Amino acid sequence: MCGIVGYIGNRQAAPILLDGLSKLEYRGYDSAGIAVYNGEKIDMVKARGRLKVLGELSHGGEILPGTVGIGHTRWATHGSPSDKNAHPHFNKDSSIVVVHNGIIENYLKLKKKLERKGYEFVSETDTEVIAHLLDYYYTGNPLQAVTKIMHRMEGSYALGIIFRDHPDEVYAVRKDSPLIVGHTDDGSIIASDVPAVLKYTRNVYFIENEEIVRLTREDMEFFTVDEEPIEKTPVKIDWDINAAEKGGYEHFMLKEMYEQPKAITDTFSPRIKNGKIVIEELGMSEEDIQSIRKIMIVACGSAYHTGVTSKYIFEDLARIPVEVDLASEFRYRNPILDAGTLVLVISQSGETADTLAALRESKKRGARVLGIVNVVGSSIAREADNVMYTWAGPEIAVATTKAYSAQLIALYLLAMKFANIRGILPDEGLSRMLEELRALPCQVEMLLNNKERIQRFANRYLAAKDIFFIGRGIDYAISLEGSLKLKEISYIHSEAYAAGELKHGTISLVEKGTLVASVLTQRELYKKMISNMEEVRTRGAFVLAVTNEGNTEVERVADYVIYIPETNKYFTNSLAIIPLQLFGYYISVGRGCDVDKPRNLAKSVTVE
Ligand code: F6R
Numbered sequence: 001m002c003g004i005v006g007y008i009g010n011r012q013a014a015p016i017l018l019d020g021l022s023k024l025e026y027r028g029y030d031s032a033g034i035a036v037y038n039g040e041k042i043d044m045v046k047a048r049g050r051l052k053v054l055g056e057l058s059h060g061g062e063i064l065p066g067t068v069g070i071g072h073t074r075w076a077t078h079g080s081p082s083d084k085n086a087h088p089h090f091n092k093d094s095s096i097v098v099v100h101n102g103i104i105e106n107y108l109k110l111k112k113k114l115e116r117k118g119y120e121f122v123s124e125t126d127t128e129v130i131a132h133l134l135d136y137y138y139t140g141n142p143l144q145a146v147t148k149i150m151h152r153m154e155g156s157y158a159l160g161i162i163f164r165d166h167p168d169e170v171y172a173v174r175k176d177s178p179l180i181v182g183h184t185d186d187g188s189i190i191a192s193d194v195p196a197v198l199k200y201t202r203n204v205y206f207i208e209n210e211e212i213v214r215l216t217r218e219d220m221e222f223f224t225v226d227e228e229p230i231e232k233t234p235v236k237i238d239w240d241i242n243a244a245e246k247g248g249y250e251h252f253m254l255k256e257m258y259e260q261p262k263a264i265t266d267t268f269s270p271r272i273k274n275g276k277i278v279i280e281e282l283g284m285s286e287e288d289i290q291s292i293r294k295i296m297i298v299a300c301g302s303a304y305h306t307g308v309t310s311k312y313i314f315e316d317l318a319r320i321p322v323e324v325d326l327a328s329e330f331r332y333r334n335p336i337l338d339a340g341t342l343v344l345v346i347s348q349s350g351e352t353a354d355t356l357a358a359l360r361e362s363k364k365r366g367a368r369v370l371g372i373v374n375v376v377g378s379s380i381a382r383e384a385d386n387v388m389y390t391w392a393g394p395e396i397a398v399a400t401t402k403a404y405s406a407q408l409i410a411l412y413l414l415a416m417k418f419a420n421i422r423g424i425l426p427d428e429g430l431s432r433m434l435e436e437l438r439a440l441p442c443q444v445e446m447l448l449n450n451k452e453r454i455q456r457f458a459n460r461y462l463a464a465k466d467i468f469f470i471g472r473g474i475d476y477a478i479s480l481e482g483s484l485k486l487k488e489i490s491y492i493h494s495e496a497y498a499a500g501e502l503k504h505g506t507i508s509l510v511e512k513g514t515l516v517a518s519v520l521t522q523r524e525l526y527k528k529m530i531s532n533m534e535e536v537r538t539r540g541a542f543v544l545a546v547t548n549e550g551n552t553e554v555e556r557v558a559d560y561v562i563y564i565p566e567t568n569k570y571f572t573n574s575l576a577i578i579p580l581q582l583f584g585y586y587i588s589v590g591r592g593c594d595v596d597k598p599r600n601l602a603k604s605v606t607v608e
Contacts, residue, residue: 002087002101002606003027003073004179005196006160008170009187009217013069014061020189020196021071022051026252026396027193028602029073030081034058035088035097036069037167042097046086067187067217068167070160072099075602078107079124089128091135092119095164098134100127101192102156102177103607110152130159142166143227146173146212150225156353156606158192158207170215174207177606178351178379181205181213181220182234188215193604194237194375195394203234206377235377239394251595253397253489257581258448261441263402264574266391267409268437275431277417282370283386289421293340296367297324298358300605302400302481303346303407306573309477310344310411313570318419327354328608330361337367344414345371348395348403349604350378357608359383372410374403388414397596398603399489401581404481405444408574412437415570436568440575443565447578451586454579457544457560458586461515464492468506469580470499470536471519472529478519478546478573482580489588489598499532512540517580520547520554521564521572533557546576 003024007013017034032054033046043066045058051073058064072087079085087099104110107126110133115121119132130149137148142163156176163169172181172190181190182201190213191197197204205220207213211230212223222230249255271279295314297307304326311322325335327345331354337343343362347355350373359380362369371384374392381387390406416433419425425433461467467486469479476498483496497506499518510516516536520529526547534557537543545558549566564575588595 002029002075002192003196004070004099004101004158004160004190004192006070006099006170006172006190006215007187008068008168008215009184010067011186012061012065013067014058014064016189016200017069017071018051018055018058018061019199020191021073023195023198024073024191024193025051026398026596026603027073027075028398028597029075031076031083031086032071032073033086033088034061034064034069034071035162036064036066037162037164038064038066042090042094042162042164044088044090044097046083046088048081048083048086068162068170070097070099070162070170077103077607078126085123085125087127089123089125089131091131096131096134096138097162098127098131099160100130101158101606102175104129104153104157105155106153130157134161138163142169142171143212143214143223146171147225147227150175150210160190168216172207172213172215174211175209176353176356179207181207181215183220187217188220190215194239195396198237198239202237204237205232205234206382237376251397253399253401253585253595256395256397256402257578257585259393259402260405260448260578261445263390263392263406264409264444265441267406268413271413272434275427275434277413277420277430279388279413279417281386281388286421289418291340292320292342292418295320295322295342295344296335296337296362297322297344297346298327298330298355298362299346300327300352300354302404302484303348303355305477305481305484306404306407306411307344307346308480309408309474309573310415312474312477313412313415314418317415317425317570318422319424320418327352327358331357335361335365337362337365339366339368341367343367343369345369345380345384346407347371347380348374348392348400348407350375350380351604351606352380353606353608356380356383372407374406398598398601399485399584405574405577409437412571433568436571440567440571443567443575444578447564447575448582450579451582454562454582455586458583459590461587462590464515466509467492467494467515467517468510469494469496469517469519470502470532471496472499472525473522474570474573475519475521475525475529475576478521478576478580479517481577482517482519482584485581485584486587488601489584489595490591490593491599492587499529502532503535507535507539510536510539510541514541515544516541517544517546518558519576520545520551521576522569523548526551526553530554530557546579548572
């Protein structure tokens with residue numbers, strides 16, 4: 001979603017802002033802008049479109065000389081993507097400039113009040129309200145003006161602010177939208193996400209809710225909303241800088257698909273010790289695990305799909321009742337939770353607004369919350385009672401692949417551990433499963449190496465209008481993700497159905513040549529799936545099957561078969577998803593879509 005970068009130091013600010021924003025491009029945006037103090041006044045360039053446009057307009061930042069500046073990539077919420085709605089935004093005499101991530105929920109009320117006081121608005125954004133509100137409260141003391149507006153604004157915000165009359169300072173503020181600050185060799189930097197600062201510093205401070213930072217060239221001071229100073233300690237970021245670069249691959253998505261064997265290994269191997277699953281960060285005793293009465297899984301998008309997969313595993317393997325819900329639904333539906341409910345919130349970014357709100361709601365209702373999170377130090381990681389990290393490393397492509405795979409592994413580990421401790425999965429059974437788990441990285445690699453075959457197949461469907469995915473049980477969960485991967489990056493309409501549900505309506509959409517991708521990895525459901533495949537094939541569908549090696553019977557009803565290696569029945573998602581990710585990827589490439597930054601999408605959805 002939107003990105004913020006700010007800099008104050010001894011170097012030219014604009015090139016640093018453009019570079020930092022380029023590292024946040026993956027978050028999704030539709031316009032961008034930078035503002036720099038030039039020693040006398042604040043200059044600004046902003047434009048609809050990609051950073052390339054901004055780079056050209058500003059001559060790589062050269063037309064904005066100065067060592068203090070803020071920049072922004074905007075993903076439109078209030079007001080269409082346009083030059084005038086792009087950030088930064090000025091107050092009336094251009095002496096205060098603001099960039100903003102988040103949504104000011106009461107902006108209309110504030111706007112009306114400001115208009116009554118004579119303020120004129122040039123954009124349709126909620127952000128412009130912030131610039132005018134600062135103007136209204138500013139009487140020479142920036143910190144005071146900032147705290148005053150914080151008392152007036154409702155909603156979420158991460159802000160970068162410069163006051164022309166205090167040109168040796170940059171202000172950063174956060175409420176429910178992430179922001180970090182750090183010292184560079186020659187100044188200070190702010191950003192909404194780690195990749196933007198990695199080149200300049202490894203030691204960052206995570207700004208907490210309702211904290212304010214005053215950055216100068218040499219120093220940074222932290223304050224509460226009551227202007228009380230606060231002490232903070234920096235966190236060291238260990239990310240490999242290359243992990244945030246493309247490293248020779250055509251797209252981040254392809255690179256990240258190839259990083260899946262490592263993401264899987266890194267997520268399970270530190271947690272297997274002497275044949276046991278040890279998840280120290282779980283913070284739950286054996287008694288705690290035995291007393292779980294229900295697991296409630298809450299997430300969005302692909303993370304939700306890993307939750308759907310794990311429902312089948314937790315229930316079948318560990319015999320614990322599981323509910324899975326979309327965070328955006330859960331948070332408003334008065335869910336029934338108690339101290340016997342373990343809530344799992346799953347999130348790559350750790351910043352998804354709905355998932356974070358669901359976490360807070362769950363804690364309020366007395367449930368224990370375990371976060372399964374990829375981004376270290378993110379809001380969900382910090383607010384959950386306990387956090388189990390997926391060690392997938394930075395994921396840049398908007399469409400998740402390696403974080404998804406790592407989430408599955410974390411969930412398998414939890415299900416196996418719970419089943420073992422609750423006495424349902426004996427040690428020998430656990431050892432066998434761990435062997436099968438250890439084999440997954442090599443098996444994933446093998447499937448990835450088969451990419452040319454998938455590419456050839458994908459090339460036949462570049463003009464498809466609709467594609468359906470069907471499966472039963474875990475295979476239904478795999479279908480949900482396969483379908484999302486395809487549609488989000490190729491813009492081809494696609495739906496996933498529980499195969500048995502097809503004839504209750506959807507089958508009427510199947511016509512001659514419609515591609516129906518059928519996933520059948522659950523042995524006990526083969527026969528049922530084969531009947532469903534026959535049903536669509538007789539109606540003209542072209543049937544693609546993804547199934548286990550050896551299930552040759554499927555060739556009778558499928559037009560094209562992709563085999564996955566033998567694994568434990570609970571782990572098949574980790575393998576079957578690989579050809580489906582590749583399929584979505586190659587369709588997107590073949591159609592000339594922006595694979596890593598699909599239209600209208602954002603990597604981290606920090607608004608609800
Ligand atoms: C799809 C995708 C999204 C995310 C969803 C949740 O490829 O990446 O559906 O899974 O937006 O995001 P996180 O995991 O960051 O909470």
